[in-house]
Amino acid sequence: MAHDTATAPVHIAVDRGHAALPNAPIKIRARDVNVFYGEKQALFDVSLDVPENSVTALIGPSGCGKSTFLRSINRMNDTVAGCKVTGRIELDGEDVNDRSIDPVVLRARVGMVFQKPNPFPKTIFENVAYGPRIHGIASGKAELEAIVESSLKRAGLWTEVADRLHQPGTGLSGGQQQRLVIARAIAVSPEVILMDEPCSALDPIATARIEELIDELRNQYCIVIVTHSMAQAARVSQKTAFFHLGKLVEAGPTGEIFTNPRDSRTQDYITGRFG
Amino acid sequence: MTDAALTPSANSLRQTVEARLKKRHAQEMRFRLYGRLAIVIALSFLAILLGRIVTQGYSTFIDYQITVPVHLDASKIDKADPTGANYDMLVANSVLAKLGETDDEFGNKSGKVLEIMSNDLGFQLLKMVREDPSLIGKTVTVTGPVKSDAALYFKDQIKRATPEDERKLDNQQLDWMDKLKASGAVTSGFNTGFLTRSDSTEPEQAGVLGAIVGSLMMLLVTATLAIPIGVLAATYLEEFAPKNRWTDLIEVNINNLAAVPSIVYGLLGLAVFINWMAVPRSSPLVGGLVLALMSLPTVIIATRSALKAVPPSIREAALGVGASRTQTVFHHVLPLAMPGVMTGAILSLAHALGETAPLLMIGMVSFVPGVPEGFTGAATVLPVQVFIWENASERGFHERTAAAIIVLLVFMIVMNLAAILLRRRFERRW
Amino acid sequence: MLTWIALTALLLFSLATYMAGRRRAVAVTAGKPAQLHSLPGYYGSYAALWAGVPAALLILLFAMFGGRLEAGLLRVDPPAAVQELTAPQQDVFYDDARAIARGGTPSETIYDGALKTALEDKAAKSQQISSLIQYGSIGLGAILALAGVFIAYPRISPQFRARNKVEGWVAGLFVVCSVTAILTTAGIIASLVWESWRFFQAVPVHEFLLGTEWNPQIAMRADQFAGAGAFGAVPLFVGTFLIMLIAMMVAAPIGLFSAIYLSEYASPWTRSVVKPLLEILAGVPTVVYGFFAALTVGPLFRSFFNWIGAQLAGGSFDGLAQYLMQVQNQMALVAGAVMGIMLIPFVSSLSDDIINAVPQSLRDGSLAMGATRSETVKKVVLPAALPGIMAALLLAVSRAVGETMIVTMAAGLQARMTLNPLDTVTTVTVQIVTLLTGDQEFDSPKTLSAFGLGLTLFAVTLMLNIVALRIVRKYREQYD
Structure with a gap:
């Protein structure tokens, strides 16, 4: 699906109502980020600002480093053996790679949604309650139930699962699973939500629901989304960054990137000449 | 609606998480420590196990030989019937002469000497005289092992410090041995006898040659049966068989067979091969048959996974140029899977080499004082030899048990290394 | 030993048949092997399989069960002195007779008088029977091998689908091999159940499974x-x-x-x-x-x-x-x-x-x-x-x-x-x-x-x- 949109001639209507917020406060500030997997360098001197309360889309061809960048923000790259990150990634002015920052706290503040829906083999309730439980956020059973309910509501899943909270989360459809995972992520009230191609495993209808959801969540969270689909980037994001071969080619308000790219590579990519 | 509780308020979330952080990290460290501890415990068991066996067994490979000139007194050996003479006594008297002692009238001293000299020396004299009766009346020099208790004294395992009545050898015997050692009559060296002799009732004359040959013969039977049958069965199941209830049953059956206790195979061998087919008991043939049945499931499972690893594109390519399925499998798929198949086969043979329990069922616990005479003759094998010696009461057998284990482990390590090298050498990634 | 020689001879014979079959396949096409349905080697293998496999199976069967057959035949027509013995004693007697016949070591039982002559007689007979079985099986094997050649050889013609036939033999071999696993299980179950059944006739099942004294x-x-x-x-x-x-x-x-x-x-x-x-x-x-x-x-x-x-x-x-x-x-x-x-x-x-x-x-x-x-x-x-x-x-x-x-x-x-x-x-x-x-x-x-x-x-x-x-x-x- 992503492939289709990438090669088709582009007629993307950019929603002007979402016009980028040039003056919004900066939530994440990346400066000269380099990432190495062993000998291989995956990211080269990436510097990018991610504004608060908005959706920032990272686009680019496969293997361009956009997911790598995303995973550097919540330090998921730490789990990869032989991975090294240099440069600064600031969250509210603090370097996430600083010794004083605990990845546990960081990841509580920065939630993540993956490409393939990955609900735990537990009940729907337990899936959403997972974060609050491990972090000790809810002080009692009632509060936990309230958190689960409101998270599911925000993820737009409540009406579908309210009567089967205690059935396995793996029994839901793909789109429902992905919304369940989003509910799980927001249950701890993170400040940032990272989404790594959240719709690539979903059908168009489920994709549309997730996109709506992303748009609703934008008001409360800073969202960074990696996507293969330029149409999706155009639909949901206010800011877009184009990655190519491990380098950030250009970044700017989504409208500008799609209508008036400055770099010829961006131009080629969004018009489907490669990717 | 409890939405208010969920409004992102960075500080409160951070504080909540940080409040429990210390405890959680401590838990994490503890958990990781348990894991490390488990590994350390498992590996130290390995170290203790192997260490104990090496420390108990290495001394077997050193032996003490005594060299004495023996006068073949014509008055004591009947030329017509040289078998009848007491050669051990001749040896004992020669040793006494060397020690500068004379036997008392009851033969007490010569009796004591016989307790520290192997009767192998006497056998050697008998053999010499038989081959060349003209030796009678002359003096010959014989070299042979000392008794295992004496060797244990030289190896410092029987100590002089132990009170005399608590050890097997008395002070006089210890004195003699010191004297013999000092005079150079007793020399130490590598114990080749352990590897060139077979089982014996005397520890100092017991060796593992018979058991090694028995093990090799048995493995030969196992390999010639289990490998071809296992490979063909696996090939059929993986490449030809239709997927239906029948083949499903075979598959479940094979997996279960792989987990059947080995002693049950021994019962099968006893009932079917020995009682029904009248295959000779305790022979390499019947042992090989039993172990072949036991190894079959493992060979099949290993072969199937090797065949599974060959990508379907190879089969499609061969079928595409007009080869039949049989040709495809025999010309392309099996040769490519061969390294994996052989690795699996060697590993299951190594496992069969160490198997003991089923062999006890088919009568392999008997004392076999030589190299097996053939595939249907009585034989013993290495692990069973270990079991037999472990049960022996003489102290000299204890170190030999450990030494036999060392030999067994060396064989297994060689086989495993062969399997690993094979895998490394021919490993192919698709 | 004789069995091994016979099997080796059979193997050589099969190889010869292979060569002959191959040559004939080429010959029947008058020098144009391309007319053959299958490669010439398949014709050779076809003939060799017919010549070798049935005979080899026969010889192996006799080698496996010949001992039992011999033991059974030996008991026919027992001498009067032996008839007087109890059943276990008779077993020992026959075992000893067979052991003597093979140059093995008999048990330490002492036989005298009529029993001694009977023993020597039976030992001689045992030798006779076993050589009869051995030579007989080899002779039968030779006949089977020749018959196989006579069946397979005339069939070689350009239209004959030798490859499919050979693959049929291979498929048979495959099935036999995979059935071994089933047979092993069946063997385990059969032998355990059979011998246990004999045991449970002496000791009731419930006593065995629920009894609390083992002696x-x-x-x-x-x-x-x-x-x-x-x-x-x-x-x-x-x-x-x-x-x-x-x-x-x-x-x-x-x-x-x-x-x-x-x-x-x-x-x-x-x-x-x-x-x-x-x-x-x-x-x-x-x-x-x-x-x-x-x-x-x-x-x-x-x-x-x-x-x-x-x-x-x-x-x-x-x-x-x-x-x-x-x-x-x-x-x-x-x-x-x-x-x-x-x-x-x-x-x-x-x-x-x-x-x-x-x-x-x-x-x-x-x-x-x-x-x-x-x-x-x-x-x-x-x-x-x-x-x-x-x-x-x-x-x-x-x-x-x-x-x-x-x-x-x-x-x-x-x-x-x-x-x-x-x-x-x-x-x-x-x-x-x-x-x-x-x-x-x-x-x-x-x-x-x-x-x-x-x-x-x-x-x-x-x-x-x-x-x-x-x-x-x-x-x-x-x-x-």
Whole structure:
């Protein structure tokens, strides 16, 4: 699906109502980020600002480093053996790679949604309650139930699962699973939500629901989304960054990137000449 | 609606998480420590196990030989019937002469000497005289092992410090041995006898040659049966068989067979091969048959996974140029899977080499004082030899048990290394 | 020996037939082998298979069952002196006759008078019969081989589909080989059930399964054998269970934690060092563990408990102290602990596979929520892997129950109803070994009871395996 949109001639209507917020406060500030997997360098001197309360889309061809960048923000790259990150990634002015920052706290503040829906083999309730439980956020059973309910509501899943909270989360459809995972992520009230191609495993209808959801969540969270689909980037994001071969080619308000790219590579990519 | 509780308020979330952080990290460290501890415990068991066996067994490979000139007194050996003479006594008297002692009238001293000299020396004299009766009346020099208790004294395992009545050898015997050692009559060296002799009732004359040959013969039977049958069965199941209830049953059956206790195979061998087919008991043939049945499931499972690893594109390519399925499998798929198949086969043979329990069922616990005479003759094998010696009461057998284990482990390590090298050498990634 | 020569000759004959068949295939096309349906080699193989296989099968069958045939024929027309002997004596007589015929060592029975002549007579006869069987089978084999050639050779023509025929033979071979596995199972079940059935005629099933006294020695005297409760296997089951329990208490936590550490924490380097070392531990033959238990762990534990007893002696726990001072080398704890060590790599490698089968995405999901690694393991990975791990533990239990050498060498022979790990107990497998080694009379209930025990053992382990393998299969399908 992503492939289709990438090669088709582009007629993307950019929603002007979402016009980028040039003056919004900066939530994440990346400066000269380099990432190495062993000998291989995956990211080269990436510097990018991610504004608060908005959706920032990272686009680019496969293997361009956009997911790598995303995973550097919540330090998921730490789990990869032989991975090294240099440069600064600031969250509210603090370097996430600083010794004083605990990845546990960081990841509580920065939630993540993956490409393939990955609900735990537990009940729907337990899936959403997972974060609050491990972090000790809810002080009692009632509060936990309230958190689960409101998270599911925000993820737009409540009406579908309210009567089967205690059935396995793996029994839901793909789109429902992905919304369940989003509910799980927001249950701890993170400040940032990272989404790594959240719709690539979903059908168009489920994709549309997730996109709506992303748009609703934008008001409360800073969202960074990696996507293969330029149409999706155009639909949901206010800011877009184009990655190519491990380098950030250009970044700017989504409208500008799609209508008036400055770099010829961006131009080629969004018009489907490669990717 | 409890939405208010969920409004992102960075500080409160951070504080909540940080409040429990210390405890959680401590838990994490503890958990990781348990894991490390488990590994350390498992590996130290390995170290203790192997260490104990090496420390108990290495001394077997050193032996003490005594060299004495023996006068073949014509008055004591009947030329017509040289078998009848007491050669051990001749040896004992020669040793006494060397020690500068004379036997008392009851033969007490010569009796004591016989307790520290192997009767192998006497056998050697008998053999010499038989081959060349003209030796009678002359003096010959014989070299042979000392008794295992004496060797244990030289190896410092029987100590002089132990009170005399608590050890097997008395002070006089210890004195003699010191004297013999000092005079150079007793020399130490590598114990080749352990590897060139077979089982014996005397520890100092017991060796593992018979058991090694028995093990090799048995493995030969196992390999010639289990490998071809296992490979063909696996090939059929993986490449030809239709997927239906029948083949499903075979598959479940094979997996279960792989987990059947080995002693049950021994019962099968006893009932079917020995009682029904009248295959000779305790022979390499019947042992090989039993172990072949036991190894079959493992060979099949290993072969199937090797065949599974060959990508379907190879089969499609061969079928595409007009080869039949049989040709495809025999010309392309099996040769490519061969390294994996052989690795699996060697590993299951190594496992069969160490198997003991089923062999006890088919009568392999008997004392076999030589190299097996053939595939249907009585034989013993290495692990069973270990079991037999472990049960022996003489102290000299204890170190030999450990030494036999060392030999067994060396064989297994060689086989495993062969399997690993094979895998490394021919490993192919698709 | 003769059989081997005959088989070698047959092999050479088949090779010759192969060459001839190949040449003929080329010849019938008048120099245009392209007209043949199959490659010339297939025609050769076809002829060679017909020439070799039926004859080889016949010769092998006679080699396998010739002994039985001979023994049966030898009993025809027994001399009067032999008829007077009892049935077991007759067995010995015939065995001796056959042993003499083969130049083996007969039993130490002394035969005189008419029996001696009968023995010599029968020995000569035995030799006659066996050579008749041998030469007869070889002659029949030769006829079959020639007949095979006469069947196959004329069929060689350009239209003849030799390749398909040869592949038919190959397919037959395939089926025969894969049926071997089924036959093995059938053989196990048939032999165990048959011999157990004979046993259960002497000792009722319920007495065997529910009786609490095990004393098979009584059966040595024929008039006493079904003495009440002498074959009650419950103490053996209790002993087996106790040792299994101790073994699992050692193996389960250590094996599981090493698997968790290896799959979740260890660096690739650590893995590459530790895994082969654990494989060595797994490859050590059980007889070596038995030796270790009997000569190292047993004395060590014994002196430890004796020492504790000596420390406590005279104090308020004097009873306990007296008991501890009398603890023997052969206690359930020793066999169980060493068996546990043996099972560590088994549990660890099975659980390692199972844990690795849990998709990485679940771990990522949990870690991205801010869970620590141990929380991820405890709350996500282990619950997901639980069925598989249960199955792995069941397989380990099955191994522990069927393990023989360690218990034979380190547990004792006294059948006791106790769950005290410091007591001497005996197990099902130990009793099987004890009953079937040494002098045995194959028809006594004492010997047959070993098959009763074997059947029980087989049934229990089979059940454990089936359940465990089914769980593993389901588990793998879930994450495939």
